[in-house]
Amino acid sequence: MITMFSSQTYQKRRAALGKEMASGVALFMGNGETPYNYPANAYRFRQDSSFLYCFGINEPDMAALADFDEGIAYLFGNESTLDDVIWMGEQPSMADRANAAGVDNYFPLSALAEMVDRFMRQGRNIHYLPPYRGETRLQLFRLLGIHPDEQREKASEALIRAVVKMRLVKEPQEIDQIEQSMNTAYRMHTHVMRHARAGVTEQELAGAVEGIAAADGAVSFPVILTVNGQTLHNHYHGNTLRNGQLLLTDAGSETAMGYASDITRTIPVGGKFDERQRLIYQTVLNANLKAIELSRPNVAYRDVHLAVARVIAGGLQQAGLMKGDMDDAVAQGAHSLFFPHGLGHAMGLDVHDMEGMGENYVGYDDTVRRSTQFGLSSVRFGRKLEAGYVVTDEPGIYFIPALMNRWEADRKYEQFINYGALTAYRDFGGIRIEDDLLITPEGCRVLGKPIPKSVEELENICK
């Protein structure tokens, strides 16, 4: 079994969850293997993060029930057979698993339906989290009789809120895990910096980066490594690098226990930014640093986002691409032509932490609600920061031809945007710089060993 935290950790977490919930029964479905191109050929196994958080068992085909009224947890899974041993080696017994998770009661998987039935016959409320895999939906359909298309809306808001509240604040041992993942990310990104030169393909670099992550665990999301950084989630790796291009790499790793890192760097192929690139790059870097300066408990991350947007708008004004009053421009959303996404998101056991439970439960609360304005509506995390939160700080400036065309045709924000000056930037691409911040009682700390990001550092390491 992969190293886990102590069994007391999971007992404490479940006890705390029980306090939040007060009553009812929660059904936690672990993930199964996910077929790649036929049933026996599976993708790398990934446990469900909330199951991992509450039970720590990083193996497929497990499920659990937590009875909050009685304070009892039940673990479900099968013992391995001789065939399993021949094909996959010795597997931990259910007793070992239950012991590691601090659970006293364990049963074969076949007993799950029966126990769920019993609870339902008793009129107990069965809480579950929103499923995101087809296989899990089929299981919930069989267990609870809820049609797969209705399962997300019928998921338990109380359980979502309780789990989100707990997972948002990271324990010191979780921070250690994230820092471990950062060490891997450091090696991934400095590898790119050292090997990105004219003639090398995106594909080669992306493959090497995946290999570095795989050696310690896995990538936490599909690697973005592209000379077309203006495409925000570009997974095409077919280009060969040329001198003078900007190469954007957004890549992170995940430890064997599931904790993520998420880092973006944009570097000059050939080792030298040109004047225009340097100006835009420095603006994005100033924006990234502004967020580090402002992030602290009780500050709403949406306000940090807006301050960062003003830095970006200011830089674009300096470059002659925006005009007028930049505070007004940002208040009205004109900057989002260049910065159409939010400053960041929570990070932890998921790289977009808990996004599957609903972004608004994670990134917003009763005091900070999501905006509907283009750009601002993409802010994933707007709520007030608290010590122990881990959030990404990832401002960017992009020149997206399709978006520029559309806005220009619609004559959108003409008072703030110098459309005439944009022609020269159509091939510029995009720049993003991303760090992961831990909110501390006093402010924040950039996690991990510093990865080069100043103009000088990058021109030094990229040859």
Added chain:
Amino acid sequence: MITMFSSQTYQKRRAALGKEMASGVALFMGNGETPYNYPANAYRFRQDSSFLYCFGINEPDMAALADFDEGIAYLFGNESTLDDVIWMGEQPSMADRANAAGVDNYFPLSALAEMVDRFMRQGRNIHYLPPYRGETRLQLFRLLGIHPDEQREKASEALIRAVVKMRLVKEPQEIDQIEQSMNTAYRMHTHVMRHARAGVTEQELAGAVEGIAAADGAVSFPVILTVNGQTLHNHYHGNTLRNGQLLLTDAGSETAMGYASDITRTIPVGGKFDERQRLIYQTVLNANLKAIELSRPNVAYRDVHLAVARVIAGGLQQAGLMKGDMDDAVAQGAHSLFFPHGLGHAMGLDVHDMEGMGENYVGYDDTVRRSTQFGLSSVRFGRKLEAGYVVTDEPGIYFIPALMNRWEADRKYEQFINYGALTAYRDFGGIRIEDDLLITPEGCRVLGKPIPKSVEELENICK
């Protein structure tokens, strides 16, 4: 769009399929994105192989209908939105996709249910292949109203047989793809040979191997790289190599178009086999070569398997581990203590080609049927070979403590097995050697640039 074969290729394949089927309508579901830990964080996209074979479109959320009575194909998928362009870059239009697939009629995905309904109201038979992903089962549930748990049994045997018949015989352009994948496998395996030394971890090597595959496409299955080769599908990579150990690597790549390679090598850490290792290794190599010698059209691959088993039994007799008449031993299945799996499987767009449609449809036919004997029952591919088939040749010898204990306790095949002599081999591990063979009109050809496999070659490259 990733490079595909010509549109004529797909038209011809669908026409040939139409001839096999004669009548009815086939519903081909392409794969969607598969969530990793939340809906928006997906594993690397993998298209369904039969969809790829018939339509060539390597993108998510596509479906197709083939009306065999009318000889018309319909493609379903959505145009990209401005948001898609911002986040994922320019996507091919549906017109481009249809054109590349040689299809005249295309519609948005929302039209699929309507057209399926229309065909059903007309009393037409809707054929579909067995689904293997939860998401696809949910779609079939919505489209056809067949309960997910009944979908595999209600899949169309006629369509399975027709698709298997076609996909088993590879076109020259498919062989080219497989050879491309072999080039990558060559680099993966020689990397391991050059870097496997005492102090290096399995994890590091497995990560590097994944990176090499990712640079050209992907791994075709999770990398097996282990000093415990006796565990057949061992995905644990936690050991640090020590001199004198055997390191077994079973790893293959998949081209961007989806074609697989599947290669196993077992090498001596430190660069020298000891006497015992050399004898067992040479036996496995002789077995691998015996299969190459015997494989040709009209020979049943089960007979090749049995000839190979006799080579293995002979070598084990020489080593003092088996006794008595080896022809009898193999006929009765005694060798399967050491060689508990089959000689190989078909390979193509799936690394175990078409396994998801049912192994017996692929590996057996009306003249060669699957055995129920332990070991022989694991032979995935038993049928008569034909020119154009691609099969793996992967004999092995393993010392599996759990299996040896069980058999010895049951006093199984005592007349053939020297249980007393096995004690010294409990820590031996396992050896497997695997190549991929193309059946030619005259015999067979080992695909790809030769990857070191003789004792001398391995002792030369592993330092």
